[in-house]
Amino acid sequence: MNMAFCAFRKSFKLFKWWVFLRPFSVMLIVVVMVGVLLLVQTKMKDFRHKNGIFVQFDVQEKVGMENLEPMKVQNGSTEAEILSTSVSPYHDWELFAANYEEMMKKLKIFVYPDAFMSNNSSIFSSIFLPHTDPFDPKLGNYFSEHMFKIALLGSSFVTKKPEEAHFYFMPFSINVMRNHPRVHSASAIKDFVAGYTDRVRSEFEFWNASGGADHFYVYCHSIGRDAASKHHELHHNSIQVTCSSSYFQRLYIAHKDIGLPQVWPRQHEEVLNPPDARYKLVFFAGRVQNSLARRDLLEQWKNDSSFDIFSGSSSFPYREGFRRSRYCLHIKGYEVNTARVSDAIQHGCVPVLISNYYDLPLANILDWSKFSVIVNERDIRHLKKILLSVPVRTYLNMYKNLGIVRRHFAWYSSPKTYDSFHMTVYQLWYRRGLHPVTW
Ligand SMILES: *[C@@H]1O[C@H](CO)[C@@H](O)[C@H](O)[C@H]1NC(C)=O
Ligand SMILES: *[C@@H]1O[C@H](CO)[C@@H](O)[C@H](O)[C@H]1NC(C)=O
Ligand SMILES: *[C@@H]1O[C@H](CO)[C@@H](O)[C@H](O)[C@H]1NC(C)=O
Ligand SMILES: *[C@@H]1O[C@H](CO)[C@@H](O)[C@H](O)[C@H]1NC(C)=O
Ligand SMILES: *[C@@H]1O[C@H](CO)[C@@H](O)[C@H](O)[C@H]1NC(C)=O
DSSP states (O other): OHHHHHHHHHHHHHHHHHHHHHHHHHHHHHHHHHHHHHHHHHHHHHHHHHHTOOGGGGTTTSOOGGGOOOOSOOTTOOHHHHHHTOOOSBSOHHHHHHHHHHHHHHOOEEEOGGGGSOTTSOTTHHHHSOOSOTTOGGGGGGHHHHHHHHHHHTSTTBOSOGGGOSEEEOOOOHHHHHTOTTTOSHHHHHHHHHHHHHHHHHHOSHHHHHTTTTEEEEEOSGGGGGGGGGOHHHHHTSEEEESOOBTTSTTOOTTTSEEOOOOOOOSSOOOOOOGGGOOEEEEEEEOGGGOHHHHHHHHHHTTOTTEEEEESSOSSOHHHHHHHEEEEEEEOSSSSOOTHHHHHHHTTOEEEEEOTTBOOTTTTTBOGGGTOEEOOGGGGGGHHHHHHTSOHHHHHHHHHHHHHHGGGGOOOSSOOTTSHHHHHHHHHHHTTTOOOOOO
């Protein structure tokens, strides 16, 4: 009884203290929460900077226009310092390399025989045969489309035994059709592709076995996107490997289709200009009529002396723009893609991607945020602040990563390890064994 009374008194005392503290305790909790929030925010910022992602989130706090001039890489950012903060451009290099090795051992692709017919056997043979001169400057933008076929036919993936193949390649070229006297219009291309698919379906048993889900075709000409639209199974099941990989487009299905690196032909590797020899902040040259975003860019930045922005061609050699600038813009034109991304990568100029809905090639292997800056089209007016807010250390790391990833943005007639051909084929390998949609 006594003890119970004591306990009661004790708790009553505590209760009195609690009554007394209660108003303060709310304040205390608020203070602690604000402290924790601030701490988390600072840590997150460090994290973002260290990892080079979402640079645009720091725009607000950065200084105004008066601080913009010095753009040389400051001294003190030594090679050793870069190495110590090195961030890989890969999501998971080891996992990728192991899968790649397995692919090299196992992957088999069957090519429909049209790719091997003699060049005089039909007026359509040029549509299926490998191009005899892919380095022809007129093909520049469509180089990747032709190089894929040439590299594939010269690779060890091709099998003569279709029943052992993981994939079936339909070797028509949209780019050749586009210039073919008998096929060139958009609607004739659709009919031709639908007709060819029906022929494959009736002459070989492999299409019906998968509903076309293990069949693929490759193109860099954006008109190819509509090519499948007259064939239900081709559109819904087959894999289109395309330079115009925009997930805004109804006819591109991101998890099924594959983005193809668009590469301008070059005969030899560029020697990289070091960061401190780059005295311009930004370079861009291209037709501004092609998009609103480009007109917006010109309007906003044509007067700024740290920007080299040209409507049409530059007043100096194109290559020089990539050599003397720290950042090179890839800004959407008619389509999300241009060869400027790989131009920038090959010249060690950090690409700035201003192209909403671009399903970036190789994004499941490469972490683009570690070697490029991605800017929303509506933030063009903040471009300078965004770029100047990238810490020098992050910039140097991105520059270094360009030297690592550039081998993925090059094509060779005899394919080399980890080149554009192998990286693209790896995207197929990744999709092996998928089942067709049934409807
Ligand atoms: C940076 O420092 C090195 C010596 O540490 C010096 O040789 C070089 O000229 C400096 N560069 C600039 C741009 O100040
Ligand atoms: C067809 O191939 C032959 C031999 O391969 C070549 O000499 C000829 O130029 C080719 N013709 C065309 C129109 O490509
Ligand atoms: C086509 O070319 C092959 C050799 O490349 C030749 O044997 C054949 O006679 C040619 N056919 C025609 C119709 O010209
Ligand atoms: C595949 O299926 C279609 C439609 O059912 C049919 O017309 C075609 O003959 C089939 N192909 C083969 C090789 O049996
Ligand atoms: C650029 O300069 C022109 C004339 O020198 C001027 O009319 C225009 O408003 C300027 N544009 C910007 C965005 O400052």
